[in-house]
Amino acid sequence: MEKINFIELFILTVWLMLPVWLANMSPAIAGSAFKNFSPLDFGKSIGSQRILGDGKTFEGLLTGIVIGAIIATIELYFSKQLNMPSYSLIAIITMPAGALFGDLIASFLKRRLDIKRGSALPIIDQLDFVIGAWLLTIIFDYNWYVNHFTIPVIMFTLVITGIFHFIFNVIGYKIGVCNEPW
Ligand code: CTP
Ligand code: MG
Numbered sequence: 001m002e003k004i005n006f007i008e009l010f011i012l013t014v015w016l017m018l019p020v021w022l023a024n025m026s027p028a029i030a031g032s033a034f035k036n037f038s039p040l041d042f043g044k045s046i047g048s049q050r051i052l053g054d055g056k057t058f059e060g061l062l063t064g065i066v067i068g069a070i071i072a073t074i075e076l077y078f079s080k081q082l083n084m085p086s087y088s089l090i091a092i093i094t095m096p097a098g099a100l101f102g103d104l105i106a107s108f109l110k111r112r113l114d115i116k117r118g119s120a121l122p123i124i125d126q127l128d129f130v131i132g133a134w135l136l137t138i139i140f141d142y143n144w145y146v147n148h149f150t151i152p153v154i155m156f157t158l159v160i161t162g163i164f165h166f167i168f169n170v171i172g173y174k175i176g177v178c179n180e181p182w
Helices: 006-033 058-082 089-112 124-140 142-148 151-174
Strands: none
Touching: 006 058, 006 089, 006 124, 006 151, 058 089, 089 124, 089 142, 124 142, 124 151
């Protein structure tokens, strides 16, 4: 078995996941800058809880997918020069879109569990978008996914995402982008 170089693995993981992380973060930044976003559920409820809640908007969804796709395209452009892997044309769309859809599904489940918008559901909140990105990409470009997301990269992603998510949410909370520090 090959010896694992942790620094290389860290750089590779950040490179592969950066479009997904930024896809997940950008709606919060856009949402705090432009307050009058339109909710995806049109304000409708199932029983006493909203279908998705005011935290899931058309503008946020679009911002996340577009920003993620732009970052992935920039990486594709520099990949040869930097000798790094590149996203496939399918993954450029499915990684950010899957991230945003995963986040929507999590909010749908949170509302069904009577958890209000912005209240925490640990582990799901941190990983919904990662699982969403991976699943949508596995469905549409299985080969690209398995070629890049080896077991060490997957394990590193889960650990780093958890740590980064925590750090960025605390910062986001302090600068007023997030409503809660998680
Ligand atoms: N956001 C958005 N549209 C999306 C996803 C996110 O407008 N599709 C914005 C909202 O302003 C949201 C913020 O990004 O408040 C942070 O996203 P998130 O933490 O996922 O939403 P919460 O407000 O915590 O709501 P929920 O409990 O449903 O996760
Ligand atoms: Mg949240």
